[in-house]
Amino acid sequence: MAPDILDNIRSTIRDVPDFPKPGIVFKDITPVLANPVLLAQAVDGMIESTGITQVDKVVGIDARGFIFGALIAERLGAGFIPVRKKGKLPWQTRGVDYALEYGTNSVEMHLDAINPGETVLLADDLLATGGTAGAALHLIEQAGGKVLGSTFFIELTFLGGREKVSGSGPVHALVTY
Numbered sequence: 001m002a003p004d005i006l007d008n009i010r011s012t013i014r015d016v017p018d019f020p021k022p023g024i025v026f027k028d029i030t031p032v033l034a035n036p037v038l039l040a041q042a043v044d045g046m047i048e049s050t051g052i053t054q055v056d057k058v059v060g061i062d063a064r065g066f067i068f069g070a071l072i073a074e075r076l077g078a079g080f081i082p083v084r085k086k087g088k089l090p091w092q093t094r095g096v097d098y099a100l101e102y103g104t105n106s107v108e109m110h111l112d113a114i115n116p117g118e119t120v121l122l123a124d125d126l127l128a129t130g131g132t133a134g135a136a137l138h139l140i141e142q143a144g145g146k147v148l149g150s151t152f153f154i155e156l157t158f159l160g161g162r163e164k165v166s167g168s169g170p171v172h173a174l175v176t177y
């Protein structure tokens with residue numbers, strides 16, 4: 001991606017200090033989503049960085065991962081699969097618990113979402129500690145999906161989340177901090 005486009009995207013991401021709790025600087029992507037040119041460039045960039053031109057399924061993580069994941073799936077001619085927070089999916093699910101800084105969280109995926117052998121790209125808005133993406137990758141692999149890689153709009157490199165996900169194919173991020 002051209003450096004000036006990337007700079008434009010980066011400067012449109014809004015830092016919101018102390019949200020949702022003191023000490024966290026929240027990366028607010030809504031100004032990027034609201035801009036049709038930047039949104040299209042962001043989605044193109046997230047695909048381009050992977051080098052993937054064909055994949056069976058794109059998995060997006062609840063909730064902002066649905067936005068990027070669905071747009072990426074549509075562009076690649078792939079199906080979209082949601083990984084959701086526990087209790088949100090209506091049919092039979094497989095779930096996985098993962099550790100947060102304090103306590104645990106759970107995500108789920110429908111049992112029939114991915115057929116064994118299907119190729120999968122994981123997409124999310126932001127890679128922080130990697131717990132959430134790592135859990136999603138675990139679900140995909142349990143279902144027999146072949147992970148081609150993961151693509152994130154933002155990566156907070158200082159949190160080291162990449163280590164938790166790099167065991168499941170190449171990891172790509174458009175904007176890094």
Ligand code: AMP
Nearest residue numbers: 025026027126127128129130131132161
């Ligand atoms: P983690 O499991 O720590 O990698 O957290 C990833 C998820 O938490 C992503 O899906 C983000 O939506 C959200 N998240 C974590 N940290 C931030 C942040 N600083 N700004 C915005 N979203 C965040």
